[in-house]
Amino acid sequence: MSLHPELKAALRKLLTTGFLDAPEDLRCYSYDMFARAEPETVVLPESTEQAAEVMALAQRYETPVTPRGAGTSLTGGPTPVRGGLVLGTARMNNVLDLSRADRIARVQAGVVTAHLQRAVMEQGLFYPPNPTSADYCTLGGNVATNAGGASGVKYGVTRDYLTGLTAVLPGGEILSTGGRCMKDVAGYDLTRLLCGSEGRLALVTEASVRLLPKPEAVRAMSAYFPDIKSTAEAVAAIMSSGYAPCTLELMDRAFLRAVKQAYEFDFPADAQALLLIEVDGFETTLNDQMQAIARICKEQGAFQTTVAADEAERQSLWQARRGGTAALVRQASFMVSLDYAVPVSLLPEAVDRIGALGGKHGLEVVVIAHAGDGNLHPLVIYDPKDTAQAAAFAAFDRDACNAVLELGGTLSGEHGIGMEKAAHLPRQLSPAFLRLAREIKRSFDPRDLLNPGKCESACGNED
């Protein structure tokens, strides 16, 4: 299918420098970390109004539009499976307003998360959501997936910081939700309906986010454990204590080995897992909290707990956590990063079951987790071109979903459904839920032109 020549001409005229249809450009915009499909054309509007004109044109020519931030999705979210246009937000990358007085920032969708984090920090403020890809991913993508990351355990997720959105509806109408107020109950909460809707209901072009005062200090600690189950048990024990760590990241031995090979990072020979734990707040309170949490870790079997002596030591722990996945990918032929969440008291059992399922299906499963909120990311290394391995992965995937659902968990804590989890969705969500989801989708996008072929529309339970 190729784009209608009139549409192409109109888009080229509208977006002189933001119109791309060279094969090398189409390829660049064809993939995320999970899937690949080429668009007919890429458009990079530079304003909400220009994006609205694109959306109006696309609807006139019945052409699918797939929104794209930085393409760091792990589920096929920004992959244009039905061709048409990829609408990238790269040129909408301005912080439009940053008010210390109102503790609020208004940003365009293409702003990189870490840029916002740094800009607000310079004002003594703090934007907590912190996906592992913060250095690359965009606020628009964060809103689309309701991104979380390591800070979720204390500070929640993207949705918890939104006060308003500007979005373009299929057809080109501009929708404004919420605003700059900390409390606002006028009308249904369309802000949070759009958040996590994976670009299926509207194209988010601007977001207003509330900010917190920057914590006075933060302290990091490493805790090494002799086995992964006791590590998960320590996590559950910390979370049922009165302490509120702002980071509680779990990394297993295979992950640490990859880190060691890639970076200057060493770990004790007997360690089967590492917890990276942070507390933040008033400086004078941190040592006591760290000591108490270290005590809990030791009670659960940790054989070494070390508070980072300075920012350099702290950053070395974070380099391990952030760079480890890339290090693994470089070693492996292919790796899938999965995403489940369970109630934190069941994290030990979830870790246990996932590990056992890896063994059962003969797959190498590396486990990392934003453990404090029960959010697991099993990394599965296999060769999808090898039929037997592909079948083993499919069986593992099905069994892992079952295990998570049996534990009262969810099929996605933060990566979203996209293409990856669509087939599993009816196992978690009831027919009533899915029917309402489809009706809401129709209210926003009656012709199914916005990011088609994902989520509830691809879950095989059509009504």
Added chain:
Amino acid sequence: MSLHPELKAALRKLLTTGFLDAPEDLRCYSYDMFARAEPETVVLPESTEQAAEVMALAQRYETPVTPRGAGTSLTGGPTPVRGGLVLGTARMNNVLDLSRADRIARVQAGVVTAHLQRAVMEQGLFYPPNPTSADYCTLGGNVATNAGGASGVKYGVTRDYLTGLTAVLPGGEILSTGGRCMKDVAGYDLTRLLCGSEGRLALVTEASVRLLPKPEAVRAMSAYFPDIKSTAEAVAAIMSSGYAPCTLELMDRAFLRAVKQAYEFDFPADAQALLLIEVDGFETTLNDQMQAIARICKEQGAFQTTVAADEAERQSLWQARRGGTAALVRQASFMVSLDYAVPVSLLPEAVDRIGALGGKHGLEVVVIAHAGDGNLHPLVIYDPKDTAQAAAFAAFDRDACNAVLELGGTLSGEHGIGMEKAAHLPRQLSPAFLRLAREIKRSFDPRDLLNPGKCESACGNED
């Protein structure tokens, strides 16, 4: 209109002790703090399943159902304006689960908010949302209005604590959203779509809420100011400092006068306003925070700041704040509690304009505010039976809405739209927003049987 005899018989059979149709019962369930209309029958189901049977029967006989918690609404939310059934949640009042390990509680809709607060506190946990009516209002009502209260300035609102809901759709189907996980992005966020939907989309029967560790200590301070504008300026200055008070309540002189007459409470003769300020967290950090905040207050003109010496002194300040409205009501022939929010930097201007509008229209306007999040509650005392006063109030109401919207504010911070604000809604929300709201309503409730005549359906901008 009276109930179909078959429906009445079926309901009486289903709900032996939870079926009320004596005139005195109908009267009890006819009003909230804003409006009054009598139902044909009151039903008090004791489970989600029983509520589902009621909803199925109601739809079969095309009978409106108006959900009701404790009736503390200030906007006509639980008033059955089209008759039919009032469905009260009073008999669904159990805390079903309270897990310290998972920091989560699952409660029935009829649980009184303060009961939950106390139950979790006994476990060393903390449920922050704290509407002024916490001693009476229910979790179901809190979810319906996305209730906030004094703790919102630091801890956010009801929506920020929900992890899942059980609800009954019109027609009787049971809908489950979310669950027990801290992160969950499977499917659109129907949990938060229902939260704040004022009982228009589904009858919420159960809620799962996340809990925080109980702060180690809390400290309260009173700060008296010579005029209300400098009080509001102090609030803005505190909020743009690095401090994060958990309470920042403003009360004006007229309010304090009513408190003084009703309780053992005195205040300085020159005081035009009081700020009740609290900080919480680790004990060792509280004095420094309080001193810094007191300094800011003095810089902005406070002539007296006093830290509460003990819990009794703290409770006396809270009695003033909580009991003041009741004290005013007892003095006045009639009083309306309004609800707006603005960005906090504009609170001084909002307070100024609202006061001036009271003068312009010759009305007595008392001002209280959850000031830290810019959430104002002007209390207007007038006699609605006096034509001139009623006209003055209507003019004030229109002007105040305009002023708030001009400041980038919202028509409702936490009370909701209900009947009170429906006519004003199109001045804040765009036609696109209202069209989507109506389509979402139709997806959930195609026959408009659930809490009809409120919010977007009554806003006079039908499509």
